[in-house]
Amino acid sequence: MNPDCIFCQIIQGNTQANIVYKDDMVTAFRDIHPLTPVHVLVVPNRHIASVNQVTEEDEMLLGHLVTVARRLAAENGIDQSGYRLMINTGPDAGQTVHHIHLHILGGQHMRIRLEG
Numbered sequence: 423m424n425p426d427c428i429f430c431q432i433i434q435g436n437t438q439a440n441i442v443y444k445d446d447m448v449t450a451f452r453d454i455h456p457l458t459p460v461h462v463l464v465v466p467n468r469h470i471a472s473v474n475q476v477t478e479e480d481e482m483l484l485g486h487l488v489t490v491a492r493r494l495a496a497e498n499g500i501d502q503s504g505y506r507l508m509i510n511t512g513p514d515a516g517q518t519v520h521h522i523h524l525h526i527l528g529g530q531h532m533r534i535r536l537e538g
């Protein structure tokens with residue numbers, strides 16, 4: 423838990439968000455500025471700043487992010503139409519929140535590059 427981290431505050435229930443899933447490892451909520459009709463973020467409950475801080479011990483947690491994303495894609499009706507899973511890391515990728523988050527983007531056809 424990092425008290426200055428907006429996603430830690432959401433996980434703790436100290437900041438409001440549209441939470442669509444939560445378990446003891448991850449929390450998922452709708453992006454506040456959706457880039458696509460479906461835009462959900464899946465985040466580990468433990469504060470990890472970026473992929474650069476990931477270790478082998480996090481492999482199960484990161485795999486869990488993907489299985490939760492698969493379930494949420496189906497629940498949002500985009501599993502057959504298609505979706506993109508994205509983790510931005512560092513300034514060139516445009517990472518703005520320094521707590522790992524998996525974007526689930528779908529509900530429209532996507533060009534290779536999305537402008538936020």
Ligand code: AMP
Pocket residue numbers: 428439451452453454455456463509510516517518519520
């Ligand atoms: P990234 O650019 O990959 O770091 O993505 C950060 C994402 O977090 C952006 O798409 C923001 O719109 C989203 N975001 C920031 N603050 C909030 C919030 N309070 N609730 C939901 N989504 C947020």
